Amino acid sequence: MKKQFAVIGLGRFGISVSTELYKLGHDVLAIDINESKVNEIVNDSTHSAVGDGTDEKTMRSLGITNFDHVIVAIGDDIQASTLCTLLLKEMGIDSVWVKAQNYYHHKVLDKIGADKIIHPEHDMGNRIAQHLVSEKVIDYIELSDDFSIVEIAAPRSMDNHTLMDLNIRAQFGITILGIKRGKDINISPMADDKIFENDVLIVIGHKNDLKRFEDSN
Numbered sequence: 001m002k003k004q005f006a007v008i009g010l011g012r013f014g015i016s017v018s019t020e021l022y023k024l025g026h027d028v029l030a031i032d033i034n035e036s037k038v039n040e041i042v043n044d045s046t047h048s049a050v051g052d053g054t055d056e057k058t059m060r061s062l063g064i065t066n067f068d069h070v071i072v073a074i075g076d077d078i079q080a081s082t083l084c085t086l087l088l089k090e091m092g093i094d095s096v097w098v099k100a101q102n103y104y105h106h107k108v109l110d111k112i113g114a115d116k117i118i119h120p121e122h123d124m125g126n127r128i129a130q131h132l133v134s135e136k137v138i139d140y141i142e143l144s145d146d147f148s149i150v151e152i153a154a155p156r157s158m159d160n161h162t163l164m165d166l167n168i169r170a171q172f173g174i175t176i177l178g179i180k181r182g183k184d185i186n187i188s189p190m191a192d193d194k195i196f197e198n199d200v201l202i203v204i205g206h207k208n209d210l211k212r213f214e215d216s217n
């Protein structure tokens with residue numbers, strides 16, 4: 001289903017969000033105060049416009065209230081980012097996601113009703129660190145301080161065994177959400193599904209349990 005997104009602020013983060021949403025087939029309105037940024041996105045967005053995200057009249061004239069989701073990706077100018085978020089929430093936009101610059105910015109955004117606050121540098125840094133310490137971890141999503149989802153190469157010792165044989169929940173306290181084999185993916189595998197050596201497992205669990213699972217060969 002096609003969705004309507006507006007992205008305000010076209011730094012590296014905003015450009016990358018806009019371009020990917022557009023590639024995925026959604027409608028994207030890309031806005032920046034700087035004309036040269038807007039020119040960069042013309043071919044990778046449905047509409048693009050020069051405008052100040054902190055100016056209510058401009059935002060209304062761009063039809064911002066018709067969008068289901070707005071992403072505020074104004075970077076260094078914390079004041080502009082905050083004011084823009086406040087305006088969008090006051091105008092009644094349901095889903096406003098905002099890129100935060102630091103902890104104080106995060107706290108204010110939270111107070112004024114930002115629906116999701118993103119720390120791309122922090123999160124990507126975490127992921128890269130996970131990659132660096134474990135050759136097996138392919139990708140990583142932090143759900144909370146304690147729980148994550150990881151994509152991990154199947155331990156060799158599990159080759160040609162079913163989930164039941166391995167008794168994974170009891171042994172490790174984790175759940176396998178999916179098994180990737182080449183281009184195929186088996187979502188929510190059954191107890192009698194097998195794991196093979198070159199599979200990639202998508203696993204959810206407590207960090208300590210996931211670590212134990214990674215360390216088993």
Ligand code: ATP
Pocket residue numbers: 008009010011012013014031032033034037051052053054073074075076077080
């Ligand atoms: P990134 O790290 O994603 O490259 P950044 O955090 O360095 O971005 P900036 O380059 O400071 O962020 O800002 C992102 C964009 O937001 C810039 O292109 C800037 O022109 C735009 N911007 C700044 N203020 C406003 C505003 N009031 N309205 C709309 N766009 C704005």
Ligand code: ATP
Pocket residue numbers: 163164165166167168169170171174175176177188189190191
């Ligand atoms: P459970 O309460 O652990 O699900 P169960 O008696 O309902 O056990 P099954 O669901 O058939 O039995 O699973 C048998 C065993 O296979 C479980 O003990 C579990 O360790 C393992 N298993 C099945 N599915 C998964 C999965 N998606 N991820 C991890 N282990 C699984």
Ligand code: CA
Pocket residue numbers: 075
């Ligand atoms: Ca930056």
